[in-house]
Amino acid sequence: xxxxxxxxxxxxxxxxxxxxxxxxxxxxxxxxxxxxxxxxxxxxxxxxxxxxxxxxxxxxxxxxxxxxxxxxxxxxxxxxxxxxxxxxxxxxxxxxxxxxxxxxxxxxxxxxxxxxxxxxxxxxxxxxxxxxxxxxxxxxxxxxxxxxxxxxxxxxxxxxxxxxxxxxxxxxxxxxxxxxxxxxxxxxxxxxxxxxxxxxxxxxxxxxxxxxxxxxxxxxxxxxxxxxxxxxxxxxxxxxxxxxxxxxxxxxxxxxxxxxxxxxxxxxxxxxxxxxxxxxxxxxxxxxxxxxxxxxxxxxxxxxxxxxxxxxxxxxxxxxxxxxxxxxxxxxxxxxxxxxxxxxxxxxxxxxxxxxxxxxxxxxxxxxxxxxxxxxxxxxxxxxxxxxxxxxxx
Numbered sequence: 452x453x454x455x456x457x458x459x460x461x462x463x464x465x466x467x468x469x470x471x472x473x474x475x476x477x478x479x480x481x482x483x484x485x486x487x488x489x490x491x492x493x494x495x496x497x498x499x500x501x502x503x504x505x506x507x508x509x510x511x512x513x514x515x516x517x518x519x520x521x522x523x524x525x526x527x528x529x530x531x532x533x534x535x536x537x538x539x540x541x542x543x544x545x546x547x548x549x550x551x552x553x554x555x556x557x558x559x560x561x562x563x564x565x566x567x568x569x570x571x572x573x574x575x576x577x578x579x580x581x582x583x584x585x586x587x588x589x590x591x592x593x594x595x596x597x598x599x600x601x602x603x604x605x606x607x608x609x610x611x612x613x614x615x616x617x618x619x620x621x622x623x624x625x626x627x628x629x630x631x632x633x634x635x636x637x638x639x640x641x642x643x644x645x646x647x648x649x650x651x652x653x654x655x656x657x658x659x660x661x662x663x664x665x666x667x668x669x670x671x672x673x674x675x676x677x678x679x680x681x682x683x684x685x686x687x688x689x690x691x692x693x694x695x696x697x698x699x700x701x702x703x704x705x706x707x708x709x710x711x712x713x714x715x716x717x718x719x720x721x722x723x724x725x726x727x728x729x730x731x732x733x734x735x736x737x738x739x740x741x742x743x744x745x746x747x748x749x750x751x752x753x754x755x756x757x758x759x760x761x762x763x764x765x766x767x768x769x770x771x772x773x774x775x776x777x778x779x780x781x782x783x784x785x786x787x788x789x790x791x792x793x794x795x796x797x798x799x800x801x802x803x804x805x806x807x808x809x810x811x812x813x814x815x816x817x818x819x820x821x822x823x824x825x826x827x828x829x830x831x832x833x834x835x836x837x838x839x840x841x842x843x844x845x
Contacts, residue, residue: 486569487533490566493566495529496555501623522551522669534556535569551668554670556579557583592638593650594617610661615665617638619668631710657694690737691734691779691780693735693779702723738797740794741792743760763775774807774812804833
């Protein structure tokens with residue numbers, strides 16, 4: 452083949468490649484235009500109330516759900532919104548968008564998909580979601596809402612609330628406070644504050660496996676496990692971990708300590724209390740104790756001498772009565788008694804009950820949940836459980 456023939460062949464290949472590119476570009480534009488027309492009657496998403504619950508205070512005054520200011524102008528929505536009509540979302544095109552604009556795109560895709568299917572919805576959604584996930588994983592600082600009634604992150608319909616900007620967190624806290632919620636903004640990732648990784652580990656022990664990023668603005672639902680794997684606990688005998696119980700405690704206590712009225716509140720409280728008690732009765736707890744006299748460890752059990760005595764601490768409750776403190780996991784026990792010379796022993800619920808004969812009941816996690824379980828209430832719930840299982844005849 453001569454030199455000119457080689458040039459002609461290469462030119463034909465280049466021309467064919469350019470023609471293929473033009474065809475693909477025309478096809479992309481046609482799909483984008485088609486999808487735009489299918490959704491032309493839909494408007495861009497708007498900010499919704501942070502909390503949809505309409506509550507009343509003790510005097511019957513109603514507090515309406517409030518809406519935060521939309522962080523995106525209509526002009527900006529018109530600029531970035533059409534990206535959802537592209538048949539193939541580009542990672543490069545969204546890499547430098549602020550996180551609220553990313554969540555806006557995700558919200559738009561999910562909203563428009565319900566009206567008319569978007570091409571490669573799952574793949575395009577994954578691209579946007581993964582970018583949001585990466586931002587959250589790599590964040591140097593985040594802001595969270597702490598529920599002062601439980602000492603744990605605030606739960607909104609089962610989701611822990613996380614914010615990418617301090618302004619967003621304080622604005623959300625203000626709305627919740629107007630509805631009589633007791634919450635506080637906490638930063639993670641600064642000196643003398645919890646680390647970002649430490650917060651996500653706390654969510655594991657709390658049992659909060661779902662979180663809402665920037666709730667009250669354009670919010671994204673995130674699975675905690677996609678941010679951080681569960682703590683790697685290995686070895687022999689391990690202290691109890693009760694994330695499901697911690698979650699149930701938070702949900703019930705936060706609700707019953709919320710001084711408001713709303714439709715179906717009594718039913719919700721009954722359901723949450725029943726779930727909490729069922730988990731309490733099936734859980735193991737850490738109980739602080741000291742031994743006076745000889746003892747030896749046989750396997751994972753402590754064998755006591757004949758003259759050995761065990762001492763258990765006492766705490767005074769808000770009612771002035773005496774209670775035995777018990778803990779749902781190691782981090783809870785470590786808040787106080789682990790630093791005061793007490794050992795932590797693991798007890799089943801039925802064995803815990805044998806330790807309160809000379810006390811007025813229990814306090815579960817006295818430095819966070821402060822859940823007071825009186826002897827009378829324990830007896831009521833034990834009787835109800837026995838009746839339900841057929842152990843007692845009513």
